[in-house]
Amino acid sequence: MLFAFNRENALKNDIIKHMGNQDVTTYKFAAVLSKKVDLGKVMNALAHMSLGLAAGATPEQIKEMGFIDYVDKDENHHRNLSKNSYVILRADNSSRIRTVRSQAIERGILCVDFAHTMQEGTYAEQLERTKGTPEADLEYYGICLFGPITDVSELTKKFSLWR
Numbered sequence: 001m002l003f004a005f006n007r008e009n010a011l012k013n014d015i016i017k018h019m020g021n022q023d024v025t026t027y028k029f030a031a032v033l034s035k036k037v038d039l040g041k042v043m044n045a046l047a048h049m050s051l052g053l054a055a056g057a058t059p060e061q062i063k064e065m066g067f068i069d070y071v072d073k074d075e076n077h078h079r080n081l082s083k084n085s086y087v088i089l090r091a092d093n094s095s096r097i098r099t100v101r102s103q104a105i106e107r108g109i110l111c112v113d114f115a116h117t118m119q120e121g122t123y124a125e126q127l128e129r130t131k132g133t134p135e136a137d138l139e140y141y142g143i144c145l146f147g148p149i150t151d152v153s154e155l156t157k158k159f160s161l162w163r
Contacts, residue, residue, distance in 0.1 A: 027064045028149045029053070029086035030156045032100055033142040036093060042141055045114035046088075049144035052112035057146070061110055065146065089159035097140035100155050109147040109155065115140050 031049065033042045057065065066083040091097050097113065104111040115138040117130040145152050
């Protein structure tokens with residue numbers, strides 16, 4: 001049994017060396033969303049946070065995001081989709097998201113969060129409402145993360161998949 005495991009890893013390593021890591025991803029996206037928030041609102045938050053991740057990424061991070069085109073048999077291009085996994089997870093409440101946010105910032109993991117003050121009204125009203133709310137009073141709808149698989153997985157391992 002041990003021999004089979006080591007042989008399998010050796011084969012994987014040979015394949016990786018031969019392919020130059022082109023088909024192996026070492027980064028991932030993750031979203032942790034509050035299960036207490038209405039589905040429409042949390043999907044809106046997810047869209048904004050996902051855009052924010054790409055907008056706030058460094059050139060190196062954008063490269064690691066692995067945006068590629070998928071081409072179908074008819075040569076239609078399905079543009080700018082990431083080759084990395086993107087898992088959607090659920091949190092029981094806002095404080096669990098706050099904790100992940102704090103840990104991600106502390107560890108230097110790219111993240112974008114979304115709170116209750118960031119919906120309804122104009123963006124100017126949202127900015128004003130957010131500025132007038134202490135962080136401790138923000139109800140987090142979600143957070144999106146991007147980084148090395150091991151780092152992101154460590155922060156998100158206690159959350160369940162969104163269902």
